[in-house]
Amino acid sequence: MNMSAQTNTAAANPSPYDAIAAHFQNDMMEVNRLIIDHMDSSVPLVKQVATYLIAAGGKRIRPLLTIAFSDLAGSVNDNAYKLGAAVEFIHTATLLHDDVVDESAQRRGKASANQNFGNKTPILVGDFLFSRSFQLMVGTNNIEALRILSDAAAIIAEGEVLQLSVHGKLDIERDTHLKVLEGKTAALFAAACESGALVGDAGNETQQAARNFGLHMGLCFQIIDDLIDYNETKESSGKNQGDDFFEGKITLPVFIAYENGSDEEKTFWENVFRKETRDAEDFDKAYTLIQKHDALNKTYEIAKEYHASAQKQLSSFANSATNKMLQALLDFTLNRHF
């Protein structure tokens, strides 16, 4: 996805993402410094692969959330920087492993690490970055931060295995699908926000609000991502329409069309996801059924609920400039490309 491209406002206005990134520019430089320092290794290949992915960029949305919530809860300090870097390392480690598991060819607009270095090195460099993230957390001396982030790491891994187990299955519970989405995005968003609030000196209650904000914004983010896949052309989103469908990934719009479909339609869905590959004709049929059952709007409505529930959490914090920027970022998460 391309969070910095916003179609609703004039090009001269910075996107809410750009605004908050600019606001915390100096803090993010500290995070980046820690990221670069901790990628260092006496084994050249380790550094090479780690740098390959991390230098390719990415929005650093997760450390930005850590910093923002640290600020919101009190003040941004060194521990927030360390946790921001740790969160980005966990994210990067999961990307490396995901790309091996998914046999991905591309990541961040260039050949994926597994495409470039084979499968073996990215598995092991992922493990290295994961270890480094815990070394960074240990540096905060804050056992509660370690609890938050190790819990998130377990949820992420469980969610990924769950995703493998239900691959191609249409008759799964909605809760099961949400658990996959939690592992994929929301658990680390939640931990990024909560750990930021923790070291920024939040009380217990606001720490929980930070967590819920991240969780629900993460779910909103991922659901909109899955929706965009059916709704956008490459030009506006950087993705091809129907990528998920062609890769056999079943997302919320499909679940909704399936649940509301006739027996004949259900049979179509079951058959089409049982096939090795799907063609343009399959996609047209699928898209027609999705439209017939208003599944994109229904998907949007679900994302909207998570948006509302994330929004509610912000009222636990002072109505500062950061609070307003997080509100705008949350709104943008819901409304980008739609």
Place this chain on the structure above:
Amino acid sequence: MNMSAQTNTAAANPSPYDAIAAHFQNDMMEVNRLIIDHMDSSVPLVKQVATYLIAAGGKRIRPLLTIAFSDLAGSVNDNAYKLGAAVEFIHTATLLHDDVVDESAQRRGKASANQNFGNKTPILVGDFLFSRSFQLMVGTNNIEALRILSDAAAIIAEGEVLQLSVHGKLDIERDTHLKVLEGKTAALFAAACESGALVGDAGNETQQAARNFGLHMGLCFQIIDDLIDYNETKESSGKNQGDDFFEGKITLPVFIAYENGSDEEKTFWENVFRKETRDAEDFDKAYTLIQKHDALNKTYEIAKEYHASAQKQLSSFANSATNKMLQALLDFTLNRHF
């Protein structure tokens, strides 16, 4: 390797491993209970794969070291159990990832997890167990234990990448090879001992002695393992003579024969490890050269130095029954099958 089979003593005598395992039987039951509890997951496939490998057994030598050093340093408590389980989880996670990286077909006498479940699930379940290990450590509330074990995890991952980078290379520094061995075995042995001593209430100095004991015992252990591969028949060790050679793994006996070899011999070694596969004739030639340069005895001498340096560390602790059992275990590490 089969640490419980000892050829030097009568069959009726328990091996030093069996003796120390029996001594700490109740403590190890607590560790096992934690292991089983923490393998639990709401995702059935996670539990299935985790159980598959952990139920296959293994000696649990690492948690046993944690418990023994906890006892040696003061007393065995709940935190030692948690760290023992955490250490075993890190070990199991690395086995899962190693088997994917090495494309292994067997582990602990049965089909490896990757053979049985494919590559994807073991990668992700490895990540899950790794996260669980950190959750267990967080449960000790001891940030220093987290530091020790996250440092070890980083060394392990770096060592594995290093091993990939130098695969098939004969002209590497001895230190580089030792760094591979440290990552493979010694770093986790060291962390198991040190973290045990830490929570058993050791002072700073004895904690360092525990660490050095584990490090040097681990190096001795791995070097003897590599030696046995050239020296044993399947009957006595459970491994085939020359497994490492046929798999193209270059170990200390080969490095020594290569370093001491003539130009012609060096060319033989370079060519034989450049080939896709090696046959029995290659092995015979290799074995002849290893014997010619007395490389097995020289390898043993190196292991003996690590044995001596590990032994020295034990004098930092009271001369208790546990101390004597660790001494016997260390001796056994050097002298099994030789």
